[in-house]
Amino acid sequence: MNILPLLLFLPLCLGISLAITAAKEEGASNIMVKAFKTFFALSMIIFIGCVILFGLSKYL
């Protein structure tokens, strides 16, 4: 399985998170903290979902 195309989506998602947060928030530290929090929260949701689906596919 070629994982390189999937890894290329990570910096793009981080950039989108930064752009959306910068458009609605004020203050440099506030923007950075909120953008990284959003990025890691959504990444963890996707990662945990993938782990659950992978585990289910082993038993179903």
Place this chain on the structure above:
Amino acid sequence: MNNRFVQAVFAWLVPGAGHLLRKEFFKAALFFAIVNLALFAGLAIAGFRDIRMIDNPFFFVGRFGCGWVMMMLTMLTGYAPSPAALPELFEIGSLYACVAGLMNIIAVLSVLSPVKTPSVETAEAPVVQVQPPEAVAPPPQDGQIGGQGA
């Protein structure tokens, strides 16, 4: 230059220029870096081959948010004859360029919004001097109120 629409046009032409005119320097640097990094990374991933209308119409339209850079690229290469084979990661590269354009549109919309003024919650509240509570009166002694023991 204080006109929001003029600032929005500059923000579309050069990513971050609109916020620069609004003297929001951090946001200007952030948008300039994000949009240009995504755009040129996408071009590099796609083998420096510009996307054309017949490749993917959605990506072709989306990357026009990047302003003059993509317009120049379109004029130079957008209508060139198609090469025999596309690069391996051409789809992802063109997605990068498209998302860069959409992020610049977010920056343009951010410039078009009015400058934020301090809200009621964040404004400095007047200082209120709180008086210390009065000393608690001692409990009434037996027999003073209502009589006890009849």
